[in-house]
Amino acid sequence: MxxxxxxxxxxxxxxxxxxxxxxxxxxxxAATTQKPQSVLDALTGYYQNDNSNIHRGAHTLADRATRHYEETREGVKNFINANESAEVIFTKGTTESINLVASSYGRKFITKGDEIIISTLEHHSNIVPWQMLCEEKEAVLKVIPINDKGEILLDEFENMLSDKTKFVSIVHVSNALGTINPVKEIIKKAHQVGAKVLLDGAQSTNHLDIDVQDLDCDFLAFSAHKLYGPTGLGILYGKRSLLEIMPPYQGGGEMIKEVTFAKTTYNEIPFKFEAGTPNIADVIAFQKALDFISIIxxxxxxxxxxxxxxxxxxxxxxxxxxxxxxxxxxxxxxxxxxxxxxxxxxxxxxxxxxxxxxxxxxxxxxxxxxxxxxxxxxxxxxxxxxxxxxxxxxxxxxxxxxxxxxx
Amino acid sequence: MSSIQDIQDEIIEEFSILGDDKESTIYYIMELGGQLPQFPEEERVEENIIKGCQSKVWLTTREEGERIQYLADSNTDITKGLISLLIRVLSGRTPQEILKADLNFIDKIGMGNIIGSQRSNGLSAMIKQMKLYALAYQAKQNV
CATH class of the missing domain: 3.90.1150.10 (Aspartate Aminotransferase, domain 1)
Incomplete structure (x- = not known):
């Protein structure tokens, strides 16, 4: 129908x-989608009825806000078919999600002479974090060329891969041209040389079915505001095995297990990566955007x-x-x-x-x-x-x- | 020669005839851009590009006695039209006149609404650069 x-x-x-x-x-x-009434109502509804800081609150409002907040995490998990909701981290946008991986995973595991591959189609936010990392670590940034139609040259990508390739960060759908990249193939080839793969899903998650387990990507970054949701909210999906060995991105509240002046131990994922009071209202309202998509x-x-x-x-x-x-x-x-x-x-x-x-x-x-x-x-x-x-x-x-x- | 304010009043009058219709106003601005005199090719260089404009704008000057002639060009027609308005008001004036000039026509014709905030910043950058030239000429004349 x-x-x-x-x-x-x-x-x-x-x-x-x-x-x-x-x-x-x-x-x-492609810059940002408009928001349905249900998302707007959820935003004002949260402030009118439930506003409270989440987690560790002993009172009813805090409990309600926490429950709704974590329900969205579950909703996102289902939306991308992650294995578990702990693999879903809330950030402030795709850009922060990519920076988190470059900064946390990248600084721990990328070393001198390693190679990172991106493509000609990338948005600046999937170029600059890797350039900064490469500069710091004396690693090498390689760029997959495209043809005149705006399609990635897969042969060239395969030729670039070697045991030096440690990371591939690739856009799923080009924001400027709309090209859908053959990411499943790219991920498979990258994994064959032991490289990890981040998918920039800012422009794909709103158009294409996303199944992170089927794609087998190691990380996926996207933004709520391009998905009929509020601005200032991004998602980072990461495989548990990787998120667990990554150091925290920022220090503060929420991300800790125990703090003494001598030493701090860190919380479990996903909280390890969500320092400070998160964007509670927008996270809660985002569930309505996900509902909107799933209803249609x-x-x-x-x-x-x-x-x-x-x-x-x-x-x-x-x-x-x-x-x-x-x-x-x-x-x-x-x-x-x-x-x-x-x-x-x-x-x-x-x-x-x-x-x-x-x-x-x-x-x-x-x-x-x-x-x-x-x-x-x-x-x-x-x-x-x-x-x-x-x-x-x-x-x-x-x-x-x-x-x-x-x- | 009419005063800077006279020319500005002329422009305000012209734009008031166009009324609130944004489309015809933009067409008119583009038409004005088309009337800009040819920009000297040898001066289409990096140093003459005005910083702070989204589109490319080249600006150079000629000294004619105590007066400054401005020459400019842009790679977009709307920007060309905007700079042609500035040239109409400021070109052929003495540095003192240019430095003193209160360019009230820009607000009065509602330019901010027509061109949007990004281009308004560009327009401010153009005015600043034109005044900087005037300041340099004034300093030279005072030596």
């Missing part, structure tokens, strides 16, 4: 407004988004001067493009004047843009609440804009 998109849209209050005198068309979902069903979401992608490729493709960027065979619902003779910023500002929100620029992937010989792109990214009619309206605006330089 096809999804009732109007019914879904009705649960997202932010969508129902005018921007610059036009009905808002929100196509910046990820496969239904994916099907709808794929239809939007096909429709956009078809309609935008007819516009004179439209140049698609990133034409991988396997993609999520992201259309990155340029208009001949126009700067992406200008296209973005003119679309905004028509009430259409897109992202423009280098998308925090400057090395990728350099590889493609571009300063940036315009990126329209679709979500479950978007419609073909919105795409048609964008096509009308885009055609008018493109005409300025493409008569």
């Amino acid at each position: 096809p999804l009732n998109i109007e019914e879904i849209r009705a649960t997202f209050p932010v969508l129902h407004q005018e921007v610059n005198g036009k009905p808002l068309i929100y196509f910046d979902n 069903g990820k496969s239904n979401i994916k099907k709808h988004e794929d239809e939007l992608l096909d429709h956009a490729n078809e309609t935008f493709g007819q516009i004179k001067g439209f140049v698609p960027v990133g034409t991988a065979a396997e993609k999520v619902s992201v259309v990155s493009f340029n208009i001949n003779g126009m700067h992406p910023f200008d296209v973005g500002v003119m679309l905004d004047a028509n009430g259409i929100a897109v992202r423009t620029g280098h998308h925090c992937t400057q090395p990728l843009m350099q590889r493609l010989g571009l300063e940036g792109t315009v990126r329209a990214s679709f979500s479950v609440y978007n419609t073909k009619s919105e795409i048609d309206q964008m096509a009308v605006s885009l055609a008018k804009i493109a005409k300025i330089k493409n008569k």
Whole structure:
């Protein structure tokens, strides 16, 4: 049965407004998705009814907050099919999750001359932490090249692998182009030389079914706010065997077992990695976002988004001067493009004047843009609440804009 | 020659005709950008790029007696339009006039709303750089 998109849209209050005198068309979902009413209600509901610091509280409110907080951990465990909820660590975002691994696992286990592999498609947050680690440890950062369509060259990756390869940190879905990487194969090949693998799932967890046990990734990093959840909340999944041998990332409350001035012993996972009062309200509200996804069903979401992608490729493709960027065979619902003779910023500002929100620029992937010989792109990214009619309206605006330089 | 304020009032008048329609305002700004005189290719160098702009903006000057002529270019049409407005107001003035100039037209035409906060920062960087040139010329003239 096809999804009732109007019914879904009705649960997202932010969508129902005018921007610059036009009905808002929100196509910046790869940057952040909007939040359903259930998530908003859970946020205010927590502060109105349950606000209390979690764990170690002897009173009812603390107990209630703790229970809800840990229920989300269980929810995330199910969402990614982790083996146990202790393997789910709450952070402040994908970026912090990656930094945690680079800092904790990396500083303990990476040594001089070791090699770490990333790809050309990475977001800066999956480049810089590894560069910092390599600099500190005199390790070597290697980069898997891509073809002109924006697909990783697997042969080149295989050639890079050796007994020196200690870590592979790879993006599951490219934020700038939407390319879906063959991560299962990458993980398998990396494991064959004994390397550990982190998946940057910031752009994949909202579109694709994720099963960390089936993928066999060692770590998975992603953000709640790209999954209809609140901002300021990220997740790090790690295999228990690895999390246990990793040193804490930050010191403070919650992460300790016993503190004396002579020595501190650390708490068990996941608490060892959650120093200080965590982001309780956002964690609790995130469960509602996970419920939203599971009620609609990820496969239904994916099907709808794929239809939007096909429709956009078809309609935008007819516009004179439209140049698609990133034409991988396997993609999520992201259309990155340029208009001949126009700067992406200008296209973005003119679309905004028509009430259409897109992202423009280098998308925090400057090395990728350099590889493609571009300063940036315009990126329209679709979500479950978007419609073909919105795409048609964008096509009308885009055609008018493109005409300025493409008569 | 009209005063800096006269020119600013002209611009305010032009933009008031466009009213609240953001789209036509942006088209108008881009059109203005298209009228910028050709930028000298030999001066399209790293040192002439204004720092703090998201898009690339090149700025250079010519000394004409006691007056400063500004020449600028950008890789985006909207930015070109913005800088053409600044040039219209400030170019051909003495360093003292430029340094004293209160560029009230920017707020009065609601530029912040039209171009957004990121570009507004860029616009401030352009003004700062134009005033820095004026300061340098003034120092030179006072020697």
